[in-house]
Amino acid sequence: MGPRPVPVAGVMRAAAAALAGAGIDSAAVEARLICAHVLGVDRSRLMLADGLDEAAIAEVDRIVAARAGRGVPLQYLLGTAPSGRLELSVGPGVFIPRPETELLVEWILARLPAPTGGVGLGPVVVDLCAGSGTIALEIAHARPDARVHAVELHEAALDWLRRNAAARADAGDTPIEIHHGDATDPHLLPRLRGRVAAVVSNPPYIPLTDDLPAEVLGHEPATALFGGTDGLVVVVPLVDLAASLLAPGGHLAVEHDDTTGAEVAAVVGRRGGFGTVEQHTDLAGRPRFVTATRHDGADDDPTAQKGITR
The missing domain is CATH 3.40.50.150 (Vaccinia Virus protein VP39)
Structure with a gap:
């Protein structure tokens, strides 16, 4: 039996902290968008998701690192813009x-x-x-x-x-x-x-x-x-x-x-x-x-x- 999925709230808090540490003003919103994107769910239903497995967490970390470390626009990282x-x-x-x-x-x-x-x-x-x-x-x-x-x-x-x-x-x-x-x-x-x-x-x-x-x-x-x-x-x-x-x-x-x-x-x-x-x-x-x-x-x-x- 593999490791249990990590709750969304914890992953989202860690992502928001990393983004805020890089000076991104809308860190909490962006963390939510990143997690919803990785899970393939609407942002409004994010907290109903089961959690993130190791592969999903690695993808969240990759996006956060590109956003926080290199300043890549979030829209480029997610691939879409409203x-x-x-x-x-x-x-x-x-x-x-x-x-x-x-x-x-x-x-x-x-x-x-x-x-x-x-x-x-x-x-x-x-x-x-x-x-x-x-x-x-x-x-x-x-x-x-x-x-x-x-x-x-x-x-x-x-x-x-x-x-x-x-x-x-x-x-x-x-x-x-x-x-x-x-x-x-x-x-x-x-x-x-x-x-x-x-x-x-x-x-x-x-x-x-x-x-x-x-x-x-x-x-x-x-x-x-x-x-x-x-x-x-x-x-x-x-x-x-x-x-x-x-x-x-x-x-x-x-x-x-x-x-x-x-x-x-x-x-x-x-x-x-x-x-x-x-x-x-x-x-x-x-x-x-x-x-x-x-x-x-x-x-x-x-x-x-x-x-x-x-």
């Missing part, structure tokens, strides 16, 4: 979805034309700098009628995007169309010019700095983080591309660094024939994304701008 209504696969080479992006997704979903046809017969949406697919796949999940295109340049991120798109299609969501391309290329997606209802993007937007958490700087790809010295290197040409893709009345939503909201709004306001430009904050009150509507000649002054909104 993304609004979805759970997406992530790992080295792709930006980890953040909760703030969900606000941008909800803004776009509230403004897409109402469903009028079957699957794939509704509005066209383009996600530029798609990364893991968080925006594109959330929209496709919420709007089965939408025709969603996701553009990603970097091969490592593209692999994660394809993996997540295939998983969501297998789960029954409307498949998205993936493009290996550069969101700063003015000639991108020529067949969609003037036909798109919404362009959305969470581009590389952080002004160059080394003042970021070590687990971000040391593990997440710089190509997904930094937008040049001013944070606008990708944003400026991306806005021009968006303007060429959008139909009159189509919407643009671009996430940005919390220090560059006014600059991004100014870029959108002076380029591409957009109508009223709005700045939006996240749940912490920090400037987070800018939206605008393609001018159709019958609405707002295209140079008009509004203040920050929630």
Whole structure:
């Protein structure tokens, strides 16, 4: 007869202590997530599990050591990250979805034309700098009628995007169309010019700095983080591309660094024939994304701008 399983509570306490000793603020929560992952149970049912055998404890120890010793993001170690209504696969080479992006997704979903046809017969949406697919796949999940295109340049991120798109299609969501391309290329997606209802993007937007958490700087790809010295290197040409893709009345939503909201709004306001430009904050009150509507000649002054909104 082999050794008896070790109770979950004891393993979880030891994991939390090791994580806390490494300076991880959410040590108890992360310990719970790690144990639930290793046992393959929902976090809410973790304390009902029988316990962990030697192999499971060794796996918990491996994950804790990587998290505490090398600062590897927990999402990479678990292989998944929450993304609004979805759970997406992530790992080295792709930006980890953040909760703030969900606000941008909800803004776009509230403004897409109402469903009028079957699957794939509704509005066209383009996600530029798609990364893991968080925006594109959330929209496709919420709007089965939408025709969603996701553009990603970097091969490592593209692999994660394809993996997540295939998983969501297998789960029954409307498949998205993936493009290996550069969101700063003015000639991108020529067949969609003037036909798109919404362009959305969470581009590389952080002004160059080394003042970021070590687990971000040391593990997440710089190509997904930094937008040049001013944070606008990708944003400026991306806005021009968006303007060429959008139909009159189509919407643009671009996430940005919390220090560059006014600059991004100014870029959108002076380029591409957009109508009223709005700045939006996240749940912490920090400037987070800018939206605008393609001018159709019958609405707002295209140079008009509004203040920050929630």
